Amino acid sequence: MxxxxxxxxxxxxxxxxxxxxxxxxxxxxxxxxxxxxxxxxxxxxxxxxxxxxxxxxxxxxDEEKQKRLESVRKHKLEQWQGKWNEESRVAER
Incomplete structure (x- = not known):
């Protein structure tokens, strides 16, 4: 890409x-x-x-800046997935 x-x-x-x-x-x-x-x-x-x-x-x-932004995006995605998984567990109970 x-x-x-x-x-x-x-x-x-x-x-x-x-x-x-x-x-x-x-x-x-x-x-x-x-x-x-x-x-x-x-x-x-x-x-x-x-x-x-x-x-x-x-x-x-700006390759270094791009790498930092990509790591922030990954971290936010992991946080969002964690919250979503937690909410789905609470809904199952």
Whole structure:
């Protein structure tokens, strides 16, 4: 499952890079500051954010955090199952 997720994020990363590389040469700085330039700059900033988020996931910066969250989930599931088993025993009596 993890390799599939990384592959998916890699594809999205390449798509965002391709869109950015396609759009950058079409940005016009000759007319001075204006709405068109502002839109282009904001669009590029969002594209860079998308690229950075996918790189962050692919590199696996938060693997330790993910492991801790998974252990907390398992612990909560065990607690929930224990309560459920206890309630079913009480109901049987």
């Amino acid at each position: 993890k390799k599939r997720n990384k592959f998916k994020h890699g594809v999205y990363l390449l798509a965002a890079l391709a869109m950015l590389l396609y759009a950058l040469p079409k940005l016009s700085f000759q007319n001075g500051p204006g709405w068109v330039l502002g839109f282009g700059v904001v669009w590029c900033v969002f594209a860079f954010l998308v690229i950075a988020s996918h790189l962050h996931f692919i590199i696996g910066v």
